[in-house]
Amino acid sequence: MVTLPPKSDQKILLELNGVKKYFPIKGGILKRVQGHVKAVEDVSLQLYEGESLGVVGESGCGKSTLGRAILGLEELTEGKVRYKNEEIQDLKRKEKLKFVKEMQMIFQDPFASLNPRQRIGHALEEVFTMHTNMSAKEKRKSVIDLLDEVGLKEEHFEKYPHEFSGGQRQRIGIARAIALNPSFIICDEAVSALDVSVQAQVLKLLKSLQEKYKLSYLFISHDLGVVRYFCDRVLVMYLGNTVELGTVQGLFANPIHPYTQALLSAIPRPTVQKNLKRIRLQGDLPNPANPPSGCPFHTRCPIAQDMCKVDKPAWQEIEPGHFAACHFAGTKI
Amino acid sequence: MTNAVLIDVQAPVRKKKEKVYITTIKRLLKNKLAVVGIIIILLQIGMAIFAPAIANYDPAKQSLVESELPMFSDGHWLGTDNYGRDVWSRIVHGARISLLVGFTAVSLGLIGGITLGLLGGYYKKLDGIIMRIVDLLFSFPGILLAMLIIAILGTSLVNVAIAISIWSIPSCARIVRGSVLSIKEKEYIMALKSLGASDLRIMLRHILPNAMAPIIVFATMRMGTAILSTASLSYLGLGAQPPTPEWGAMIAQGQDYMWTSPHLTIVPGIVIMLVVFAFNVVGDGLRDALDPNMDIQ
Numbered sequence: 001m002v003t004l005p006p007k008s009d010q011k012i013l014l015e016l017n018g019v020k021k022y023f024p025i026k027g028g029i030l031k032r033v034q035g036h037v038k039a040v041e042d043v044s045l046q047l048y049e050g051e052s053l054g055v056v057g058e059s060g061c062g063k064s065t066l067g068r069a070i071l072g073l074e075e076l077t078e079g080k081v082r083y084k085n086e087e088i089q090d091l092k093r094k095e096k097l098k099f100v101k102e103m104q105m106i107f108q109d110p111f112a113s114l115n116p117r118q119r120i121g122h123a124l125e126e127v128f129t130m131h132t133n134m135s136a137k138e139k140r141k142s143v144i145d146l147l148d149e150v151g152l153k154e155e156h157f158e159k160y161p162h163e164f165s166g167g168q169r170q171r172i173g174i175a176r177a178i179a180l181n182p183s184f185i186i187c188d189e190a191v192s193a194l195d196v197s198v199q200a201q202v203l204k205l206l207k208s209l210q211e212k213y214k215l216s217y218l219f220i221s222h223d224l225g226v227v228r229y230f231c232d233r234v235l236v237m238y239l240g241n242t243v244e245l246g247t248v249q250g251l252f253a254n255p256i257h258p259y260t261q262a263l264l265s266a267i268p269r270p271t272v273q274k275n276l277k278r279i280r281l282q283g284d285l286p287n288p289a290n291p292p293s294g295c296p297f298h299t300r301c302p303i304a305q306d307m308c309k310v311d312k313p314a315w316q317e318i319e320p321g322h323f324a325a326c327h328f329a330g331t332k333i
Numbered sequence: 334m335t336n337a338v339l340i341d342v343q344a345p346v347r348k349k350k351e352k353v354y355i356t357t358i359k360r361l362l363k364n365k366l367a368v369v370g371i372i373i374i375l376l377q378i379g380m381a382i383f384a385p386a387i388a389n390y391d392p393a394k395q396s397l398v399e400s401e402l403p404m405f406s407d408g409h410w411l412g413t414d415n416y417g418r419d420v421w422s423r424i425v426h427g428a429r430i431s432l433l434v435g436f437t438a439v440s441l442g443l444i445g446g447i448t449l450g451l452l453g454g455y456y457k458k459l460d461g462i463i464m465r466i467v468d469l470l471f472s473f474p475g476i477l478l479a480m481l482i483i484a485i486l487g488t489s490l491v492n493v494a495i496a497i498s499i500w501s502i503p504s505c506a507r508i509v510r511g512s513v514l515s516i517k518e519k520e521y522i523m524a525l526k527s528l529g530a531s532d533l534r535i536m537l538r539h540i541l542p543n544a545m546a547p548i549i550v551f552a553t554m555r556m557g558t559a560i561l562s563t564a565s566l567s568y569l570g571l572g573a574q575p576p577t578p579e580w581g582a583m584i585a586q587g588q589d590y591m592w593t594s595p596h597l598t599i600v601p602g603i604v605i606m607l608v609v610f611a612f613n614v615v616g617d618g619l620r621d622a623l624d625p626n627m628d629i630q
Contacts, residue, residue, distance in 0.1 A: 071527050093531075100529035112520035117542045126538075127528055176528070 013184060013216050014047040014070070019079035021062070021069050025289060037289045039065040041240035041296075043079075044315070049183070052210065052217040054231035054248070056224060056263070060285060062240040063220045067186040070218070071103055072096060083184070101131055104177035108189035110169035114161040120172050121147075121157030127179040146175040150205060167198035171205065178209060186218045191226060203230055224267050228252055233321075236260050239288055239296040242315065246322035256324040258301050258333050279333055295327070302333050360622035367618025373611035380428040388422035392578040401594045412596050414587060420596065423578035424604055430579050431608070434494045434572075435559040439552055441498030442559075446505020447548065451536050453506065454513025463506070470503040476565060483571045490563075490579070493572040497559045508551050512544035546623040550616050557612030564605050580605050 020043075022036035040062040047053050055063045068074045070081055072088065081089045088099050107113035114123060124143040128134050134142065144154045150171040161169060170190065177185050187206070191199040203226065209215060221227050227234055227248070234251050236244040236259065244257040255261045262279040281300045286292050292299050298308035305327070313325045361367050380387060389408075396417035404412045411420040453463035470478070482496035516522065517540060525535050564581030566572040573579030575586070580601040587597025 068523075073523060073526055093529075097529050100527070105524070105527045107520055107524055109520060113524040115521045115525075115539050115543070118539075126530075130528065130530055130534070173524075176524075 010048040010051075012046045013049045013084065014218075015080075015082040016043055016045050016070070017080040017082070019043045019066070019069060019081065020077045021065050021074055022077045035289050038240050038291055039288060040069060041291070043237075043240075043242050045235060045242065045245060047184070047216055047218060050210070050214050050216055051233060052219050052231040054227035054234040055218060055220045055237060056222060056227055056234060057237035058222065058285060060288065061237045062288075063222075063237055064188050065240075066237070067105065067188050067218060067220050071105055071186060073105075097131070101180040102182050103184045103186070104180070104182040105186045105188060106170070106173050106177050106190040109193050110166060110173045111161060113173055114169065116161055119158050119160055120164075121159075124172070124176055124179060127176055131180055142179070146179055149178070149209075150175045165198075166194050167202060170194060170198075170202050174202070174205065174209070178213065178215075181213065183214065184216045184218070186220065188220045189222070190219070192221065192223065199226065206230070224263065236263065239286060239291055241296050242323075242325065243297065244322075244324040246319075246324075250319065250322050254319075254322075256318050256322065256329045257297075257326045258303055258328075258331070259297050260324075261333055295325075297326075303328055303331050357619075357622045361615075361618050364618040364621065366614045367622075370611035370614035370618065373607055374615060377428050377432060377608055377611075380425050381432045384425045384429050388419070388425040390419035390422040392418060392423045392426040393576040394418060401590065401597075403594065404596045404600075411600055412594065414583075414594070414597050415590055418576075418578075420583075420600055423583060424580070424601060426578040427580045427583065427601070427604075430490065430573065430577065431560045431563055431605075434490055434497075434563045435556050437494040438497035438559045438563070439501060439555050441494065442501025442505055442555065443548065443552055445498065445502040447509050447541070449502065449506040450509025451513055451541065454510040455517060455532065455536055455540070460510075464510070467503040467506050470499070475500050476562065479562060479566060480569075480571060483566065488571050488574065490567075490573050490577070493563055493566050496566070497562050500562075501555055501559070505548070505551060505555075508547050509544060512547055513540055516540045516543050550620045550623065553612055553619055554616035557609040557616070560612070561605065561609045564601075 019040060020038075021040040022038050024033040025035045025037060026032065027034045043066060045053075055066065057063050065074060069076055072081075072091070076089050079089070080087055083099055083103065086099075088096065091099070114120065118126075121140070121143055124146055125139045128139045128142055140157075143157065147153060147156055152168060152171055152175070156164070156168075161172070164172065170193075173190075190206070191202050194202060206217070207230070210217065217231075219227065219231050231248055233245065233247050235242055236251075236257065238259050244251065244255065244260045246256075251260065252264065255264050258279075259281075262281050265277065265279045279302065281302075283300050286296070286299055292309075294310045295301070295304070295308040295313050298304040301308065308327055311327065313327045313329075315323055315325045316329075318324050318329050361371075396413070398417065399409070399413050400415050400417040402409050402413040402417075404410065406412055409419050409421065411424065413419055414423075449463050449467065453460045453467075473481070478500050479493070479496035482499055483492050486492040486495065513536075517535075522535060522539065525539060530539075563572055564579070564584070567579045567581035568585045570582075570585065573582045575582065583601040584598050584605075587594070587601070590597050
C-alpha cells in the first residue's frame with residue numbers, strides 16, 4: 001500500500017466549504033420549527049484524486065449525513081460542495097445526472113439497499129437503462145462483466161437479493177456503484193455489517209478496484225482498525241464538527257485532539273500489559289439539537305479549561321497536513 | 334490480489350427459494366374457508382364466461398304461460414318470474430354483469446387510488462391537499478355518494494361502475510399512501526436516488542411492486558363490496574334497467590311477489606350473499622397468506 005501524504009501538487013477532486021446540515025425539529029399544533037438538530041456543523045475539507053479519506057466518529061456524529069450531503073441526497077443548509085471545480089450543491093436533477101455518474105455510494109446494509117423484488121441482474125441493468133442508450137444485449141453483457149469484476153458469476157444474474165450471502169450482496173452493491181465508471185465513491189459503513197473474514201475480502205476488492213480505476217473513496221466507518229488499514233487520511237468527527245484530520249500514520253502515531261486520543265485508546269489491543277492507559281470519557285454525547293457552547297467537546301474533555309466553554313477552537317494546521325480544532329492541541333492526556 | 338478477491342465465491346449459490354407468489358398460494362390453500370371462497374368465485378367466473386351455454390333460456394325471453402313457476406318445475410329448476418323468464422338463466426347472465434361492473438369499478442378505483450396514494454405518499458407537498466380531498470370523499474356515506482354521482486351522471490350500469498370506483502378511491506389512496514410512506518424510507522430507495530433514478534421510476538418500478546400486497550387484499554375485498562353495491566343500486570332502480578338480468582334488480586322485481594313466489598327474491602339474494610362472502614373470505618385469506626403482520630382496515 002502506497003500512502004501519499006497530501007501534497008499541494010495533488011489534484012483536488014472534491015472540496016467542501018463550510019458545509020452545514022441542520023434538520024428542523026417541528027412541533028406544536030402548527031408544526032412550527034422549534035429548533036434544529038445540527039447534524040453537520042461547518043465542515044471544510046479537500047479530497048484528493050486517488051486517495052481514501054476515512055471519516056470516523058461515534059454514532060450520531062454526522063458521518064453518514066455528511067456523505068449523503070455530498071451526494072446531494074440531503075439538501076445542504078449552508079456551504080458549498082465543489083467537484084472537479086464545479087459547484088454541485090444547487091444543481092437540478094437533470095444537471096446533476098452528469099455528476100451522478102462520477103459520484104457513487106455503497107451502503108451499510110447490502111440487503112436493505114437492494115430492492116427485494118428485483119433480480120440483481122435487472123437491478124444492475126437498470127443503472128445502464130438510466131444513464132446510457134445500450135441495447136438489451138449490451139446491457140446484459142455489461143452486467144455480466146460487472147459481476148465478473150466483483151467476483152460473482154453469470155449464474156447470479158437471475159437471483160433475488162435474499163438468495164445471496166452478506167458478502168455477495170455487498171459485492172452487488174459495489175458492482176452497482178462502479179457500473180458507471182465513477183471516480184469517487186462514498187462507502188457509508190460499507191463493511192460494518194459483514195463478518196470479519198468477509199470484511200477483509202470486500203476491503204481487498206475495494207482496494208483492487210481503486211488501483212484499477214483510480215478511484216477516490218470517502219470511507220465512513222466507526223471501525224478504526226479498518227480505517228487504519230484502508231485509508232490514506234482520516235477525519236475525526238464529533239457532534240457534527242470536524243475535530244482532527246491527518247494522514248493515517250500521523251494521526252494514529254500522534255493524535256493531537258483529546259477526543260482522538262480517547263478514541264484511539266479505546267481500540268482493543270492484543271496485549272497483557274497492564275500499564276496501557278485507557279482514557280474513559282465521562283458522560284454521554286450531548287444532544288445535537290442543543291450543542292454545548294464553545295468547543296463542542298468541552299463537556300467530556302479531560303483537559304478542558306474555562307475558555308473552552310466560551311470560545312470555539314479554530315480549525316488550524318498544527319503540523320503539515322495535520323489539522324485539529326483544539327485550544328490545547330497536542331496536550332497528551 | 335485477484336485470487337484473494339474470489340474466495341467467497343467458491344461458496345455455492347444458495348438453494349433456490351420458492352417464489353413469493355407460490356408460497357402465498359400454498360399458504361392460501363391451507364385456509365379452508367378461503368378455498369371455499371375461491372371455488373365460489375371460480376364458479377361465478379365460469380358462469381359468466383359460459384353463460385350462453387349454461388343458461389338454457391334467453392334471460393329476457395318472456396313466456397306468460399309459464400309465469401311464476403315454483404322451483405324445481407319441469408325445465409325451470411329455479412322456477413320462473415312473473416313474466417315467465419327462467420330464473421336460472423337470469424342468475425347465470427347476472428353473474429356476467431356483476432363481475433363486469435365489479436371488476437371495472439375496482440380497476441378504476443385502483444387506478445385513481447394508487448395514483449393519489451403514490452403522489453401523496455411520495456411528495457410531502459402534495460400530501461396535505463390529496464389527503465384532504467380523500468377525507469372529503471370519506472365523509473360521505475358510500476351509498477349516498479354513489480347515489481349523488483348517479484344523480485349527476487344518470488342511471489346506467491356504466492355510471493354505477495364509475496360511482497363505485499369513485500367511492501373506492503379514498504380507501505385505496507389511504508392504503509397505498511401508508512405503504513409508500515414506509516417504503517420510501519427504505520435504503521434501496523435512497524440507493525436508487527444516489528444512482529440518479531427519476532421519481533417516476535422509483536414510484537412505479539420500485540415502490541409500487543413492494544406495496545402490492547395490501548393492494549391485492551384491498552382489491553379482492555373491494556370486489557365483494559362493489560358487487561354488493563351494484564346490486565344495491567340496481568335494487569334502488571339506479572343501476573341496471575329492465576330487462577337486464579341484474580341480481581339486485583331481480584330482487585326489486587321479485588319483491589312484489591314475495592308471498593306467492595318467494596324464490597324470486599331468495600335465489601338472487603342467496604347468490605349475492607355467497608359471492609360477497611366468497612370475495613371477503615378470499616381477501617381475508619390473502620391477507621394472512623401474504624403477510625401475517627400486514628395491517629389493513
